[in-house]
Amino acid sequence: MMGALPSGACGVRIRGTGSAVPDRRLTNDDFARMLDTSDEWITQRTGIRERRVLDLRTQGCSTLAQLALERALENSGVQADELDLVIVATVTMEMTCPSVACRIAGAVGAKNAAAFDLGAACSGFVYAVNTGEAMIRAGRARTVAVIGAEAMSSIIDYTDRSVSILFGDASGCAILQADPNPSIGCIYQHMGADGTGWHALYIPRRESDIPAEDATNPIRLGNLRMNGKEVFRFAVTKFKEVIEDAFTKTGLTPDDVSQVVCHQSNIRIIDAAREKLNIDPSKIYVNIDRYGNSSAGSVGLCLDELWRAGKITKGQPFMMVAFGGGLTWASSVWNT
Numbered sequence: 001m002m003g004a005l006p007s008g009a010c011g012v013r014i015r016g017t018g019s020a021v022p023d024r025r026l027t028n029d030d031f032a033r034m035l036d037t038s039d040e041w042i043t044q045r046t047g048i049r050e051r052r053v054l055d056l057r058t059q060g061c062s063t064l065a066q067l068a069l070e071r072a073l074e075n076s077g078v079q080a081d082e083l084d085l086v087i088v089a090t091v092t093m094e095m096t097c098p099s100v101a102c103r104i105a106g107a108v109g110a111k112n113a114a115a116f117d118l119g120a121a122c123s124g125f126v127y128a129v130n131t132g133e134a135m136i137r138a139g140r141a142r143t144v145a146v147i148g149a150e151a152m153s154s155i156i157d158y159t160d161r162s163v164s165i166l167f168g169d170a171s172g173c174a175i176l177q178a179d180p181n182p183s184i185g186c187i188y189q190h191m192g193a194d195g196t197g198w199h200a201l202y203i204p205r206r207e208s209d210i211p212a213e214d215a216t217n218p219i220r221l222g223n224l225r226m227n228g229k230e231v232f233r234f235a236v237t238k239f240k241e242v243i244e245d246a247f248t249k250t251g252l253t254p255d256d257v258s259q260v261v262c263h264q265s266n267i268r269i270i271d272a273a274r275e276k277l278n279i280d281p282s283k284i285y286v287n288i289d290r291y292g293n294s295s296a297g298s299v300g301l302c303l304d305e306l307w308r309a310g311k312i313t314k315g316q317p318f319m320m321v322a323f324g325g326g327l328t329w330a331s332s333v334w335n336t
């Protein structure tokens with residue numbers, strides 16, 4: 001059920017956040033025991049030291065999505081039945097029907113909420129934030145839970161060193177709520193896509209999904225195939241462009257924002273954008289060393305760690321930015 005607001009402009013406040021990662025760690029040395037790789041290669045090329053992986057016999061994307069939602073509800077003091085909408089950004093749902101969003105809304109008692117999954121790969125959490133915020137501003141919902149959650153380990157071929165070392169499982173959630181102050185909330189958002197580049201990062205279900213130029217790629221059906229070099233080239237350019245665009249369009253400078261919350265893809269991609277735009281390292285949070293790339297989980301996980309550490313300061317804008325499969329990209333600049 002989508003609650004209707006009284007007419008009139010409203011703002012949107014982040015009421016609270018939550019996140020979850022599995023207990024089980026997979027370190028670079030664990031990979032070096034399984035594959036022809038080393039801690040040194042992985043650390044230098046990616047910045048990753050370890051990642052978390054689910055026990056897929058009993059856990060999945062919904063496990064992490066639900067935990068993040070429960071923790072965000074607790075952190076915000078919002079009751080589950082106050083939620084009008086639950087959006088889960090993911091590409092690793094256990095089943096395409098029902099959605100993860102429906103399952104976890106049911107599990108936490110969000111009986112008044114509409115629920116759906118959103119697929120924008122690593123950009124998914126920022127897409128979900130922008131969608132949820134716009135629904136509130138439009139008066140179609142009052143309280144929205146946006147979640148990014150991925151069980152990347154369920155789509156990884158662990159015999160392929162070029163892909164498997166990058167990814168981990170994680171989730172993050174933010175509870176958004178209408179606020180009487182219209183200047184609070186998202187002041188600028190951008191979402192983009194270039195479907196002509198889809199074959200750089202995809203999960204084929206059938207042989208016929210595989211384009212001819214990728215026929216020799218050894219990765220199995222149902223697992224993530226990636227042209228790392230192509231994604232890297234796209235990401236280095238696009239990441240800088242998206243952050244620069246958000247600063248230009250809002251008139252903000254890096255000094256004005258508390259944080260630029262980035263998708264954790266590869267430390268070299270983050271550093272390249274940071275250096276080109278001359279952003280102080282303290283303004284760009286990095287946890288890729290501990291969790292790897294958790295696709296739609298990463299920005300929400302960073303946001304929760306920053307939120308709980310008091311680094312998303314009231315009265316100071318912050319920015320979220322991501323890119324990923326599709327190809328997709330997104331930014332979201334907030335007044336808090």
Ligand code: UT7
Nearest residue numbers: 036037038041045122161162165228229231232265266324
């Ligand atoms: O969220 C978006 C998702 N994806 C990304 O953001 C990924 C973007 N791409 C990347 O992060 C990087 O391209 C990778 C980390 C995946 C690869 O790093 P790279 O510096 O682009 O390495 P490369 O693919 O150019 O490979 C260099 C060498 C190759 O060997 P040869 O041909 O030079 O003999 C690879 O076979 O490194 C080899 N290699 C490895 N060696 C040790 C590839 N993976 C590994 C590995 N350990 N895990």
